[in-house]
Each structure stands twice: as C-alpha cells, then as structure tokens.
Amino acid sequence: MASVAGVEVVAVRRGGVVVRSAAVAAGVLLAVGAGAGAAGTAAAAGPGTGAGPEADVAYHGRVSLTQGRLGVLLVPANDGPAALPNATVRLRLSAELADEQSLPEGCARAGAGQVVCETGRLPEHGQGRHIGMWLRLKERPSEVTLRIDTLWNGGATDRNISNNEHVVLALDTGDAYAF
Structure with missing residues (x-):
C-alpha cells in the first residue's frame, strides 16, 4: 500500500480515492494531489491475498x-x-x-x-x-x-x-x- 503524509492509499476509483484513514476528504485531496474526488474509508486486501476470486x-x-x-x-x-x-x-x-x-x-x-x-x-x-x-x-x-x-x-x-x-x-x- 502507498502511504502519503500518513494517509494510506488503498485504491483509486473514478471520482475518488479509497484510503485507509479517518482523514477528512479535504486532507486526502491535498495528500494525493489535485484531480481526485471525494474519499471514503475502506479496509481492502492487497494483491494475491486469496480473499476473493482467482484472477490473473x-x-x-x-x-x-x-x-x-x-x-x-x-x-x-x-x-x-x-x-x-x-x-x-x-x-x-x-x-x-x-x-x-x-x-x-x-x-x-x-x-x-x-x-x-x-x-x-x-x-x-x-x-x-x-x-x-x-x-x-x-x-x-x-x-x-x-x-x-x-x-x-x-x-x-x-x-x-x-x-x-x-x-x-x-x-x-x-x-x-x-x-
């Protein structure tokens, strides 16, 4: 996972960035750069963890x-x-x-x-x-x-x-x- 100014970027979605943090949306936008939309919090598994379907x-x-x-x-x-x-x-x-x-x-x-x-x-x-x-x-x-x-x-x-x-x-x- 990428970490920027204490904010861990988990995924990027059209219109937003999913982060693992309690940071407010404005703080996330400053951390990951202009152009990102509203942010939410999520717990997400990294690649290859086996928690979901098999894909390549x-x-x-x-x-x-x-x-x-x-x-x-x-x-x-x-x-x-x-x-x-x-x-x-x-x-x-x-x-x-x-x-x-x-x-x-x-x-x-x-x-x-x-x-x-x-x-x-x-x-x-x-x-x-x-x-x-x-x-x-x-x-x-x-x-x-x-x-x-x-x-x-x-x-x-x-x-x-x-x-x-x-x-x-x-x-x-x-x-x-x-x-």
Whole structure:
C-alpha cells in the first residue's frame, strides 16, 4: 500500500480515492494531489491475498522518455479465470514528478514519484481501460526507471504476479520501451 503524509492509499476509483484513514476528504485531496474526488474509508486486501476470486491481472504497454517528460501507455488485462470489478495499478518512478501534472481520469498522484490509477472493469480474459499519460518530471534526467505493479485487486488471488510486476528503464531518446 502507498502511504502519503500518513494517509494510506488503498485504491483509486473514478471520482475518488479509497484510503485507509479517518482523514477528512479535504486532507486526502491535498495528500494525493489535485484531480481526485471525494474519499471514503475502506479496509481492502492487497494483491494475491486469496480473499476473493482467482484472477490473473497483467499489464502491457510502452514507456518513452523525452526532454523531461515520461510517456506511459498502459493496458491492464485479466487472463482469468474470474472477472474483477476494478483494480489499482501503481507507477513508481526513479525521478521526482514536477509539481503540476495533468493526469487522466481515475489517476492520482501518490507521492513525489508515484501515480496510482484505477484499471476499470477487468473482464475474464479481457482488457481494462487503456491508460495513457505524459508525466512531467521535476528535472531532466538522462534515464528513468519505471516500476509497475498492482497496488490493490479487491482481494483476488493472483497466482502469476510476474505479468503484473514490471521494471522498465527508459533512456532520454524518445524511443518507446515495451513491457
């Protein structure tokens, strides 16, 4: 789970962030960044805990770095055997994000170098919503390492986490690196 200023981000939902805290909504909005909606409290299980159905969440996509901007195209998928109503993917960067970001709907900043996004419904043997963004970096590094993993999957059992945990090194060349 991600923790920001004492607030533990559990899941991101369209229009809000689910947190494990008694914090008021205004405090949560300040902690995870502008663009998030109202927050609630929830106790949620992390990936692979076995508390729910069995699913196989996977992520595929491309990453490119050019002149201090990291482009990310991410396609979440579920190889089954059960559908999931939603999951949360976490993107952790080796570089700090610039203060101002324009994030897609369903995404929130969760730290100096972290963004979390809801995947949307993950049908059995199908894809979730495509997530695309340009992340502005605080500085202009020659390379950035991006770590991608599942932060929350509703407590589903995922016996194959190798396809939802990726580490991608992107060089400042504008080239796309696939994962």
